[in-house]
Each structure stands twice: as structure tokens, then as C-alpha cells.
Amino acid sequence: MKTALVSVILLVISASCAMAQDNGEIAVFTKNKVDPFFEEARVGADVAAKGLGYSTVQYAPTRPNNFQEQIAQVEDAITRKPKGMVFVPVDTKGLKPSVDKVREAGIPIVNFIDTGDGNFNSYVIYDDHRMGADVTRILAQKLGGKGKIVIIEGIKGSATSDNRTAGAQETLKSYPQIQVVAVQAANYQRLQALQVMENLMQQFPEIDGVIAASDNMALGAIEAMESAGHSGTQVVSMDGTIDGVQAVAAGRLLASAEFSGFQMGCTAVEIIDRVTRGEAVPERLELKAEMITKETADKFGQPLEKRTCKSLKDLGVAS
Amino acid sequence: MIAEVARTTRLRGNRARNLLPSKTLGASVVLIILVPLFGVFAGGFLSPHNLVNIALQSSILLLIALPMTLVILTEGLDLSSGALLSLCGVVLALLLVAGYSIPLATLAAMAVGLLFGILNGFCVANLGMPPFVVTLGTLGMAQGLALALADGNAVSGLGPEIEAFSAFRFFGLPVLVLIAIAAYGIFHVVLYRTTFGRYVIAVGGNAEALRLSGVSVRLVHGAVYAISGATAGFAALCMIARTNAGHPTIALGMEFDAIAAVVLGGTSFERGNGWLFGTVLGVLAIGVLRNGLNLIGVDTSLQLVAIGALVIAVLLVERLASDRSASA
Amino acid sequence: MTETTQTSAFRTFRGDTGAPLDPELRSIIARFVVLAVLCAGVALLNENFLSVANFTNVLRQASLLFLIAAGATLVIIAGAIDLSVGAILTLSACVAAGVIHATGSSGLGIATALAIGVSAGLANGILVAGLRLPPFLVTYGMLWILSGGALYYMGGIPITGFPREFRFLGSGFLLGIPVPILIMIAIALAGSVVLHMTMVGQQIVMMGANRAAATLAGIPVRRNLICVYVASGACAGLAAVVALGRVNSADPGMGDPLLLPSIAAILVGGTSLFGGTGTLLGTALGALLLTIVLNAMNLLTIGSAWQPFATGIVLVGAMLADAFLNRRRS
Incomplete structure (x- = not known):
């Protein structure tokens, strides 16, 4: 029984160790693993990170939208010393102390999807x-x-x-x-x-x-x-x-x-990359939501595997 | 008639089991296995900073699990703890926003918790209703009240005193950890050094003897639920300090975690045998597992499986151990 | 022991004083009365309540609740408990959804859902009966494991869109009646027959009433425990098919909010947590009662925040009423 337990643990560890990438790791925090929207955000972040040479580690509370768990995950992630964090808060007001801890540890953190009250390096949201x-x-x-x-x-x-x-x-x-x-x-x-x-x-x-x-x-x-x-x-x-x-x-x-979690994930990671390289980043980036109607529907809704990130340059943000 | 026989059998069984060592293995085994494992595979696990984090992350669960130990010792359980914590949190938060001081707001929150606790205790002890049902009912009522009071949102804007409170450290330990340690101390003294505590242990193990010696079993039986409710009110202060807001649904499900921690720690549903420090170990076991998995970066879905597997694995270990000692 | 000896021993368990009405029947009748009064009351307050459309909705919502709770009722009567039913529904629904999308076969989908339900129930049964682990924590652990499994399988994305034949069980009509309601009636009838008129059923009741004495009387306690857990899992699997048919989509969070309401339905229906007494009809009535209360709150535009409050009150009220009814007899 105990050997089985140990082997399972070892398997799990090896399965989740990301391949070492050159530039380090970015921690991505979403509210839950139940809402498909956050999967889009996670995939977007992964795609952008891979393109820029980072690996990602994903955190979502085991009880969907549980704020206490998210706080604990942030604390634990700080111990991992990632190169940066991309974060959507379960609670937009209560996250301030957690974000402060992240900044104190010298880790850049970008807020995406839901605007939160914290000392973030930048915000990537839709209006x-x-x-x-x-x-x-x-x-x-x-x-x-x-x-x-x-x-x-x-x-x-x-x-x-x-x-x-x-x-x-x-x-x-x-x-x-x-x-x-x-x-x-x-x-x-x-x-x-x-x-x-x-x-x-x-x-x-x-x-x-x-x-x-x-x-x-x-x-x-x-x-x-x-x-x-x-x-x-x-x-x-x-x-x-x-x-x-x-x-x-x-x-x-x-x-x-169009409320593209995928794009927000991409852009947030790109901003982290810029911060780690010491470049300037916009304080707040509001992406424009395009309307999806019968006439325009075929431009949207591609399967996640086929999507590509629009870079900050594509979005018209000066470097 | 058969019921009579069955009851006497149970009492006799109790006395025999009191001679055997209580089941303390579960949580200890978990910790003995997991701590070195995580120490090796999870970078930074054994650093003082992380160990303090584990204590911090476990502190609120401990506050709920300590009174739960008492309740389970009386062969009951309190499913309403989590909802009460949330409700008291909302009340506390609303009072803070209205300008009341932290001590006053906390007392008010504890009063709310105490009220529900007394309701629970009355129904269980005086009306003889099953604790599962009563506390499930109070869970619903407390949850509904919390949602209605908070109007579905989290109550925020609590002011700087709370932030100062939660940031307070003494000897490098966060205030919540200190509170948890103090709480353990208090419950330990109450359970093992006071007459009341002896009565609590007796209610579960040998209520007849208690009744015969003239003690109001009902009062003791009901009191543990009242204590559970009041403690939930105090724990609400800690939750507010941690999350900086009063969430109406923050502690949903916490009572189940607490029950698991208590039983993993060696207190059993059926026998009125228990070990308070075991509850601490049980809470830490859960905290260590979650922390370690986070440090390794294990996917959420596998974390869920790991927690469930942990519970069942511990139960298996305890079963094997008790079988072995029974046949020895 | 011969059959008659077991039956008479059973009567002694139940403290049968030869009173004119079996206590379970009294409790069912009481609930019918409450239901009728409640319906009358709500109908007076809101004219839409008694419309065919609304009532069909209520019955349909209640059937789903009943299906999840049906097997678990047997488990509770047998003296144990099953906290994993919601998670079993989730996992069954998710894997069945994947199978349907992969193979296009509705039959395979239904079979998958039931198979997963049965397997999960079997696992619970073996852990509780075979390895003698405490039911509360075992099924709680299984809840986590199955939820994690569903989350892992789905990878964060729901599966949507099922063929018409498959959806029939959830959203079809037979003779003008929604199919879930017919399924509820069928399961309630079948379960009641098993519970009250077969040997196994009576044994289950005895096990719940007094486990030690039942073992002494030669009842195959372990076998029966495994059976009730399998039944609980199978019902959850069936409920998964109905839910999929209704919502046309599977996601890893669908079963979670259904656990506590299903337990509430069982308890409101008069089944005792101590075991040894209870009926499937009671669970059906309990599910109806709770659903009607929530429906009434929606119709009367009482804020949804008060819904858990109402559920709690109904639960405590039902318990107090039962305590009152039983006290008068002794």
C-alpha cells in the first residue's frame, strides 16, 4: 500500500514537472477549472509562454472560486520563485495583501480578466x-x-x-x-x-x-x-x-x-516578458471587444489548438 | 429486548476498547511519509518561510476542527461550522464597515455563532434529533442568512485596522498562527484538565454512568455545539483577516475537511475515544499535502484525487493497524 | 433461521405495538398532507403555479433530484451513507459525454454512464463492507477522487451536443409526460417493491435497525451493503444520463451542487439517518417538497439568497414534525 502510494506520488511529480525552458517559469492563476473560459486563458498563456521561452505552472483552486485556496496557492507559488505571475483574482478587493507579498518577493505580476485592487505591474482586461x-x-x-x-x-x-x-x-x-x-x-x-x-x-x-x-x-x-x-x-x-x-x-x-480569454492570456504573458527584460509596459491595456453577429461569426470561435496570439505590436501598443 | 442486548454489548465493547491504544496512527503516518518526500521533491518545502506558510494556511481549519473534536467525542457532528463561519464573517465585516471596533465586532460575531450553536445543541440534546439532520438544517439557514445579509457579494472596505491585525507578527509567527496555538492550548486544558472536559469524554463513551452520577448529560451534550458555534464566530475574525473581506460562501465545505482532520487524527465517530493533538496532526496532514502539491505544481485535478486518496489510504492503514492489535 | 423466524424477529426490532397505522405509512400520509397544503397555499399566492407547464417543470426538476437520491436512500436505510453520489453523477456524465462524441453511439453512452456508476458504487461497497472502513469518510474520500477524475478527464472544457435519441431520457416526452417523471415513477415503484416485498429489502431494513443483531440472525450484511452501494452508484449514473439529456452539456462541476439537496430530500422524506426505516416514496415526496418550495420562491420573486435558508427550514421542520408525531405515540 505504501509503495503504491509512493509510486503514484513519483509518477504525479514526474508528470507535472515541466520541461525546463530557457527563460524560467511563469505562474498562471485562474479562478477554477470548471468554467471553459478559463481554459482559453490558460491555453493562451501557455502558447505565449512557449513562444517566448518560458514554462508555465497552472494554479486553480480545487474548490471552484474558493478565495482562501487561491491565497494559499499564491503564497506557495512565491516559494517557487517564478519569473512572473499572471493572475485573475477570485475576489477583486481582498487580494491586495497577497499581491503585496508577491511584489515584496520581487516577482512581477499582471492582472488579467477581472480588475483587482492590488499593486499590479499591469492590467489586461476588456471593458x-x-x-x-x-x-x-x-x-x-x-x-x-x-x-x-x-x-x-x-x-x-x-x-x-x-x-x-x-x-x-x-x-x-x-x-x-x-x-x-x-x-x-x-x-x-x-x-x-x-x-x-x-x-x-x-x-x-x-x-x-x-x-x-x-x-x-x-x-x-x-x-x-x-x-x-x-x-x-x-x-x-x-x-x-x-x-x-x-x-x-x-x-x-x-x-x-468577443471576450477572448486566449488573447488576454497571451498579452499578459507578453507583458511579464517585457517587465523581466526591463522594458516599459502600459499600465492598463483594454482590449476591444468585437461584436459577433451572424454576419461576422465565421471570424470567431476557432478551436483552441489553431489560435495564435496577437502580439502587443499587433494590438497597436508601442514598445 | 434485542435493542437492550445490543446496547449492553456496545457498552462492554467500549470498555474493552478503552484498554487498547487509541488510533493515533493515521495522521502521524501521513506526516512521516509526506514531509521527507516533499522535502526532497518540492523545492523550498522545508524552508522556515514555507513551514510558517503551512501553519498559517492550516490555522483557520484548526479553529474549526478543535471544537469539532469535542462534538465528535459526543458521537455527533456539526455540519454547520463552515456556514456559521461565513455568516459570522459577514456580520463581522458589516459591523467593521459600519465603524465598530474589531473587539466589539468579534464579540457580536461570536454571539451569532453562539446563538446558532445553542439552537443546534438544543435540538440534538433536548429533542434528541440526529446531529447530521439538525446541523444540515442550520447549515442551510446560516448560508441563506449570510447570502441575504451580504446581498450576494463579499463585504469589503473593512478599513486599515484589519490589515494591521493580519500583518501582525510575533517572533516571526503570523498572528493567526499564534491564535491557533493559543486555541489548541485552551481546548487542551478544557478537555483534559476540567470536569467539563471529563463529562464531554464520558458523554460519548459512557453516558449512562454520567447520568447515574447526576450530571445533566443534556447540558454537556448541548454545550459542545454551543462551543462549536461560538468558536466559528471567532474563527470568522481570522478568516476576515486572511481574506480582507466577508465572503458569504468562503467556508463552504470546511466542516467536512474538519471532520476528516479530526477522524484522521484518531478521534472516532463511534466510540467516544479521541485525541485532541491528533486533530492538530490531521489538520497539518491536509495542509502539508496541499502545500506540497502546490509547490510541485501538480495539476488541480490530480490534487483533488490526492486528497481523496489520502483520506482512504489513512483509513486503510488505521483498519490494518487495529486489526493487528485486535488479534495480537 | 427460517423465513418466518426472521420476519417475527424483524417485527420485534421495529417495536411494532400493533398500532393501527404502520409508522412509515403515517409519515408518508403526513407528507402528502403537507404537500397538498403547500400547493394550495402557493396556488393562492400565484396563479401560474398550478399551470400544466409549471407543474411539469417542477416534476421534472424533482425527478432529477429523486434519481440521485434514490439509491442513496437504500444506503441510508441500511445504516450507512453515501456522500459521493454527486461526484458519481459528474464522472458518469463526463465520461459518457466523451464516449458519445468519440463513437457517436447513444447506447454506448448510456451503458458507460451506468457502468461508471456501478463501478464507483462497487468501490464504495468494497471499501465499506469488505474492508470495514467508516462510510462517511470513505464516500467523502471517493467524492474527491471522482471529482478529480472528472476534472482531469475534461481538461477544463465542457462537452456539448448529444444526439436526439440520447437526449430522450432527459428531455423527451412519452404519452405527453416528460420521460424523467416516468423514470422517477418506475424507479420509485421498483425500489419500493424490492424494499418492502423481497427478502433482500427486509434484510436491508434490519441491518439498518440493528447491525449486530442482524449479523447474529445470519443476514449476509456485507453482500447487502455492497448491493446498496452499487444501487446508489447506478442511480447516480442514470441521473447523469437524464441530466445530460436535459442540459445537453457535460462539465466537471455539474454534480457538486446536487449532493446536499439530495440528502435533504432523503431526510425530508422521512428516512432516518440511524437506519432501519425509510421509503423511496418518502424520498420522492421529499424531493417534490423541496422543489416546490424553491419553485414557489422563484414565482414569488423571493431573492435566491433565501433558497438555502428555506431548504434548511423545511429540513428542520420535517424533523420536528416527525419527532412530534412519534412522541404522541409513546
Whole structure:
């Protein structure tokens, strides 16, 4: 029994030791291993790191979105002395002491995806507020400026969800004939969004439009409506996941917005590389979210293996 | 009639088992194997800095596991500890934001925990309801309250005092580690040096004798849940210090980790036998495993498997050991 | 021991005082009454509640909860517990999804889900019955291992899109009734028959009531324990198929939020954690009760933050009611 245990441990260790690369290691922190979006971010970071000669080590809490675990992982990662860290915080306010510890250890750290309150070297994000506003405008125009809609939020309190919802609701103020009959959270989960939509359809027999904070949830809502034989409700969402893009191309989803975790991962790693070489980096980089509609759908949603990173130069950032 | 026979058999079994050494192997074996292993394969594992980290990372779990040991000694369990910690954390955070001082807010949080603990204790001891069910119910209630009070978000903006508190170090040890050590000291004294502690051990092992000697078994039985609740309230202060916010769902599942730590440390569900220091070893075993795996950079999915495998492996070792000593 | 001797010993266990109504029947009737009152109350408050569409939704959601909890009910009646059911569902669903995408065969997918459920149940059973390890921690350890396995298998990306025939079990209709509801009825009936009318069923109840005496009476305790764990795993595997059919996607987090509600459903249904008493019908009623409460909260737009609170209250309420009912008898 004990020998079996030891051999398993040794196997695990050898399986996870990365191949030594010239330039050292970058630690990548994501919120969980359950949401496919973070897989895109991890792959993006890996691809960029490999291209620049770094190896990566990936950290995600075993209990999804568990902040206490993330703090412990940061502390342990510091002991590994990586060349840099790329980090999306589970909690955007409470991470400050952890980030301070990282900086004190002399390790550069870049924040990506969700803006956090910490002394980061740089931030790579999308403007969630603008994203929410833009897709909402598409929906409002499709509805001819009137109708009843519901908003399905992600995780209340997460920066992306709150900002996207805020963007949506502010835009709707310019369409007084559109009424928001309900705002409910589905924690970015597809099954939950499905059940939320089912219940909402009971409460409000007439729903003309749905704004979902993520493609994953929109697809859950669409499942609910299609099984109930409801057609004609327009759904918009954000993220531009592979599933989402397919749904837009097929006409099930009206529009989505490109929230490329892959690109953010790439760019964050590139910025770390610049910092370690002593070069200047932008303090804050806001990537522009392109709208994904039926006409433009074929430009998006490539499988992860085929994607390439746009370098900082491609994005128009001076070196 | 048969029930009568069964009960007497159990009591007799208890006395026999009290003569055998309690099962202390589990967590010790884990530590003896893992520490050198990680020392060799995980760079920096044995550095003082990392060892302090392990202590720091285990401190809050220990605060939950210590009262859990008492509860399990009375043949119960408290599934609501994690949710209570979260709820008390939210309450504490809200009070801090409203401008109350840390000591006052902590007392308030402990009061909330105590209230739920008393509710648990009453239902278990006075109404005779199964602890699993009662504490599962209180889990739901506390969780719901926490979410409602915090309005789904984390309560932040707690002010600089908390940051100063969490950054405080004495002899190089972070304040949370010192608190955990002090907590262990207190629980050790209470359990092994006070009459109350003796009653707690007796409730699990030989409640009849206790009743016959005129002690209110119900009071002792219920008190352990009250202690568990109040301690969760205090642990909330530590959690807030660590995460700098009051999260309504931060400690979800922590009670299961605590139960695992207690049982791995040698306290058993069935017999009212227990070892408080074993709980410390159990908590450290979990902390060492997670820390070591992080240092090596093991993938999240394999970490999950490792933790589960650890639990089952330890149970197997304990079973083999008790079989051997039973037949010896 | 002959069959009749075992049965009469069983009656003595249960403290059968010859009262007019079997205690389990009383508890079921009480729950029916509560359910009826609850439905009436909610219907008064919200006119959409009693609509066919809403009720179908409720029954469908409750069936999934019931399926996960069905096998675990037997485990609890037998005096043990299974904390790994949610993780078994997750792993079964994920691997089945992968198999379907790889082979295109729905039949193979269903078989895979059931096979994984059965294997996981077998592992639990062997550890608990064969190696005599404590059920709580063993199934808790298995929960971690199976969750990790699912996470590893999926590599962080969900699997979406299954063929129509496969989805039938989750989102199809038969004679106008959603299939999950029919599955719930079928399993509840079959399980109840096994539990109340077969030798094995009676043995399971006796084991839960008093393990030591059951062993003395010659009951094959170990074999039966393994059987109930296998049943629990199989039900979780079946529930995985239904869930996949419903959501059309598999991800490594799908089963986690279902564990505590499934245990709550079992407990609310009147099954005692001490073992020795309980019914599958009770679990079905428990699942219905909990689902209706949550549905009502949605319809009445009570914030979702209060849902765990409501679940807790229902649980404690059910326990208090049972304690009250039983106290009056003695």
C-alpha cells in the first residue's frame, strides 16, 4: 500500500514537472477549472509562454472560486520563485495583501480578466461595461425599441458580471419602451440558467428578449426555451466561446461579444516578458471587444489548438 | 429486548476498547511519509518561510476542527461550522464597515455563532434529533442568512485596522498562527484538565454512568455545539483577516475537511475515544499535502484525487493497524 | 433461521405495538398532507403555479433530484451513507459525454454512464463492507477522487451536443409526460417493491435497525451493503444520463451542487439517518417538497439568497414534525 502510494506520488511529480525552458517559469492563476473560459486563458498563456521561452505552472483552486485556496496557492507559488505571475483574482478587493507579498518577493505580476485592487505591474482586461452596452444595443434595435426582457447575471459580486449588467441596464435607459421584468443570477452555470429561464417563463409568459452575462448561461436559457417550444425570443450574451459562436452562426443566439480569454492570456504573458527584460509596459491595456453577429461569426470561435496570439505590436501598443 | 442486548454489548465493547491504544496512527503516518518526500521533491518545502506558510494556511481549519473534536467525542457532528463561519464573517465585516471596533465586532460575531450553536445543541440534546439532520438544517439557514445579509457579494472596505491585525507578527509567527496555538492550548486544558472536559469524554463513551452520577448529560451534550458555534464566530475574525473581506460562501465545505482532520487524527465517530493533538496532526496532514502539491505544481485535478486518496489510504492503514492489535 | 423466524424477529426490532397505522405509512400520509397544503397555499399566492407547464417543470426538476437520491436512500436505510453520489453523477456524465462524441453511439453512452456508476458504487461497497472502513469518510474520500477524475478527464472544457435519441431520457416526452417523471415513477415503484416485498429489502431494513443483531440472525450484511452501494452508484449514473439529456452539456462541476439537496430530500422524506426505516416514496415526496418550495420562491420573486435558508427550514421542520408525531405515540 505504501509503495503504491509512493509510486503514484513519483509518477504525479514526474508528470507535472515541466520541461525546463530557457527563460524560467511563469505562474498562471485562474479562478477554477470548471468554467471553459478559463481554459482559453490558460491555453493562451501557455502558447505565449512557449513562444517566448518560458514554462508555465497552472494554479486553480480545487474548490471552484474558493478565495482562501487561491491565497494559499499564491503564497506557495512565491516559494517557487517564478519569473512572473499572471493572475485573475477570485475576489477583486481582498487580494491586495497577497499581491503585496508577491511584489515584496520581487516577482512581477499582471492582472488579467477581472480588475483587482492590488499593486499590479499591469492590467489586461476588456471593458465589460462597454461590452454589456454594445450587445444590449444590438438587442434593443432588433426588438424595435420595445418589449419585455430579462437579464441573467453571472455571479453577483464578480467584476465582470456586475459591470456587464450595469452596461446593459444603462443602455436600456435610452429605450424607455423596453421593460426589464426580471434580473436573476445563474452563477455562470448552464443548468442553473436553464432552470432560471424555465421559472421565468412561468412567471412571465411574454418575454421578448434575454440578456445573459455569458454565452454559457445564454445557451442554458435557449435550451429551456427550445424545449418549451418557445421561439421568437431574442437572446444576446457575451464571451464569444466556441459554443456561443456556433449558436450565433446557427441563428439561435442573436449576438455575442468577443471576450477572448486566449488573447488576454497571451498579452499578459507578453507583458511579464517585457517587465523581466526591463522594458516599459502600459499600465492598463483594454482590449476591444468585437461584436459577433451572424454576419461576422465565421471570424470567431476557432478551436483552441489553431489560435495564435496577437502580439502587443499587433494590438497597436508601442514598445 | 434485542435493542437492550445490543446496547449492553456496545457498552462492554467500549470498555474493552478503552484498554487498547487509541488510533493515533493515521495522521502521524501521513506526516512521516509526506514531509521527507516533499522535502526532497518540492523545492523550498522545508524552508522556515514555507513551514510558517503551512501553519498559517492550516490555522483557520484548526479553529474549526478543535471544537469539532469535542462534538465528535459526543458521537455527533456539526455540519454547520463552515456556514456559521461565513455568516459570522459577514456580520463581522458589516459591523467593521459600519465603524465598530474589531473587539466589539468579534464579540457580536461570536454571539451569532453562539446563538446558532445553542439552537443546534438544543435540538440534538433536548429533542434528541440526529446531529447530521439538525446541523444540515442550520447549515442551510446560516448560508441563506449570510447570502441575504451580504446581498450576494463579499463585504469589503473593512478599513486599515484589519490589515494591521493580519500583518501582525510575533517572533516571526503570523498572528493567526499564534491564535491557533493559543486555541489548541485552551481546548487542551478544557478537555483534559476540567470536569467539563471529563463529562464531554464520558458523554460519548459512557453516558449512562454520567447520568447515574447526576450530571445533566443534556447540558454537556448541548454545550459542545454551543462551543462549536461560538468558536466559528471567532474563527470568522481570522478568516476576515486572511481574506480582507466577508465572503458569504468562503467556508463552504470546511466542516467536512474538519471532520476528516479530526477522524484522521484518531478521534472516532463511534466510540467516544479521541485525541485532541491528533486533530492538530490531521489538520497539518491536509495542509502539508496541499502545500506540497502546490509547490510541485501538480495539476488541480490530480490534487483533488490526492486528497481523496489520502483520506482512504489513512483509513486503510488505521483498519490494518487495529486489526493487528485486535488479534495480537 | 427460517423465513418466518426472521420476519417475527424483524417485527420485534421495529417495536411494532400493533398500532393501527404502520409508522412509515403515517409519515408518508403526513407528507402528502403537507404537500397538498403547500400547493394550495402557493396556488393562492400565484396563479401560474398550478399551470400544466409549471407543474411539469417542477416534476421534472424533482425527478432529477429523486434519481440521485434514490439509491442513496437504500444506503441510508441500511445504516450507512453515501456522500459521493454527486461526484458519481459528474464522472458518469463526463465520461459518457466523451464516449458519445468519440463513437457517436447513444447506447454506448448510456451503458458507460451506468457502468461508471456501478463501478464507483462497487468501490464504495468494497471499501465499506469488505474492508470495514467508516462510510462517511470513505464516500467523502471517493467524492474527491471522482471529482478529480472528472476534472482531469475534461481538461477544463465542457462537452456539448448529444444526439436526439440520447437526449430522450432527459428531455423527451412519452404519452405527453416528460420521460424523467416516468423514470422517477418506475424507479420509485421498483425500489419500493424490492424494499418492502423481497427478502433482500427486509434484510436491508434490519441491518439498518440493528447491525449486530442482524449479523447474529445470519443476514449476509456485507453482500447487502455492497448491493446498496452499487444501487446508489447506478442511480447516480442514470441521473447523469437524464441530466445530460436535459442540459445537453457535460462539465466537471455539474454534480457538486446536487449532493446536499439530495440528502435533504432523503431526510425530508422521512428516512432516518440511524437506519432501519425509510421509503423511496418518502424520498420522492421529499424531493417534490423541496422543489416546490424553491419553485414557489422563484414565482414569488423571493431573492435566491433565501433558497438555502428555506431548504434548511423545511429540513428542520420535517424533523420536528416527525419527532412530534412519534412522541404522541409513546
